Amino acid sequence: MNLQMVDLRGQYQHIKEEIDTAVLQVIDSTAFINGPQVKQFSDNLEQYLGVKHVIPCANGTDALQIALMALGLQPGDEVIVPCFTYVATAEVIALLQLKPVMTEVDPVTFNLTAELFEKAITPRTKAVVPVHLFGQCADMEPILAVARKHNIFVIEDTAQAIGADYTFSDGTVKKAGTMGDIGCTSFFPSKNLGCYGDGGALFTNDSDLFQKIKMIANHGQAVKYHHEVVGVNSRLDTIQAVILDIKLKHLDSYARARNTAAAYYDKALGQLDWISIPARQHNSTHVFHQYTLRLTDPADRDKLKAHLEAQKVPAMVYYPIALHLQQAFKTKAFGPGDFPVSEMLCSQVISLPIHTELTDEQLDFIVNAVLSFKR
Numbered sequence: 093m094n095l096q097m098v099d100l101r102g103q104y105q106h107i108k109e110e111i112d113t114a115v116l117q118v119i120d121s122t123a124f125i126n127g128p129q130v131k132q133f134s135d136n137l138e139q140y141l142g143v144k145h146v147i148p149c150a151n152g153t154d155a156l157q158i159a160l161m162a163l164g165l166q167p168g169d170e171v172i173v174p175c176f177t178y179v180a181t182a183e184v185i186a187l188l189q190l191k192p193v194m195t196e197v198d199p200v201t202f203n204l205t206a207e208l209f210e211k212a213i214t215p216r217t218k219a220v221v222p223v224h225l226f227g228q229c230a231d232m233e234p235i236l237a238v239a240r241k242h243n244i245f246v247i248e249d250t251a252q253a254i255g256a257d258y259t260f261s262d263g264t265v266k267k268a269g270t271m272g273d274i275g276c277t278s279f280f281p282s283k284n285l286g287c288y289g290d291g292g293a294l295f296t297n298d299s300d301l302f303q304k305i306k307m308i309a310n311h312g313q314a315v316k317y318h319h320e321v322v323g324v325n326s327r328l329d330t331i332q333a334v335i336l337d338i339k340l341k342h343l344d345s346y347a348r349a350r351n352t353a354a355a356y357y358d359k360a361l362g363q364l365d366w367i368s369i370p371a372r373q374h375n376s377t378h379v380f381h382q383y384t385l386r387l388t389d390p391a392d393r394d395k396l397k398a399h400l401e402a403q404k405v406p407a408m409v410y411y412p413i414a415l416h417l418q419q420a421f422k423t424k425a426f427g428p429g430d431f432p433v434s435e436m437l438c439s440q441v442i443s444l445p446i447h448t449e450l451t452d453e454q455l456d457f458i459v460n461a462v463l464s465f466k467r
């Protein structure tokens with residue numbers, strides 16, 4: 093059985109004709125950069141997300157960097173970021189001479205909480221970057237309330253949760269990435285909405301931020317050759333835009349397929365006392381970018397991974413090292429033991445294959461491989 097963490101080829105086979113035609117059309121038009129399809133995709137994504145502005149860019153890391161640049165922060169300003177996330181979230185903060193202030197995450201949802209966020213606030217805190225890790229929204233309503241109270245910008249890192257819905261206590265439903273000041277996403281191939289190369293985007297409902305973001309992403313110019321600020325060159329190319337526009341139509345059905353696979357795993361593994369299946373938050377849907385188990389005993393984790401790999405079942409550890417313990421982010425302020433929950437998660441988590449093409453036969457094989465593990 094040929095199992096992969098993500099089956100991009102299988103997914104492509106279902107939409108091959110449409111994709112091939114659209115890509116060849118772009119090549120034939122030679123409008124490789126800023127072709128009309130880039131705007132068309134942005135418009136369609138705005139509609140889907142219910143957000144006023146989508147600004148496409150070159151990748152998710154650029155999106156985060158551009159978002160921070162648009163806020164007009166000063167060197168040394170503090171940006172709060174969970175330490176259990178992908179490195180990109182914190183990297184761009186340091187790159188811009190801002191100060192990443194790491195925080196702990198919730199052991200059940202793996203996400204930042206309002207309490208943890210509020211504890212990390214100082215007079216220099218200017219922004220917070222909640223990450224909707226593995227496909228489920230951080231609990232945004234209280235996070236937004238704390239941010240408002242302290243006048244702090246909110247940049248959502250929704251690279252893993254595009255399409256997830258968050259329900260506020262008044263019943264309002266919003267998409268991940270559209271609740272804070274700016275949302276950032278990645279279209280890396282393995283993301284839930286992935287292109288066939290690199291891509292990313294920013295979302296905002298604020299028209300001033302929209303103008304700034306557009307300008308920064310385009311060499312700091314609103315009018316050609318008039319550079320008002322120091323910007324970057326970060327674009328989504330036309331070929332990626334047509335691919336994304338086709339895949340966007342399938343995004344909800346892709347999320348359903350991921351949820352079906354997750355439910356299968358839940359049912360088969362939910363009774364085991366040495367495994368915790370992923371928790372579902374009552375006010376967020378889950379789009380299962382990852383299906384991440386926690387093993388009660390960290391000693392089991394690496395043994396299970398080896399056991400699965402011996403049966404050709406891929407499994408990955410997202411993430412093995414918390415950011416505050418990474419060489420690149422070492423400061424005197426934080427060391428081992430400072431964020432025990434995140435450090436514990438790094439030793440306990442293991443992600444099983446999850447994607448849009450998993451068959452019952454494959455799921456059964458994976459589940460049996462887990463169940464045959466002798467502790």
Ligand SMILES: *Cc1c(COP(=O)(O)O)cnc(C)c1O
Pocket residue numbers: 151152153154177178180181223249251252277278279280290291292
């Ligand atoms: C993938 C990812 C990014 C970065 O996206 P790229 O397109 O690879 O630059 C940022 N944050 C999180 C949480 C991610 O998963």
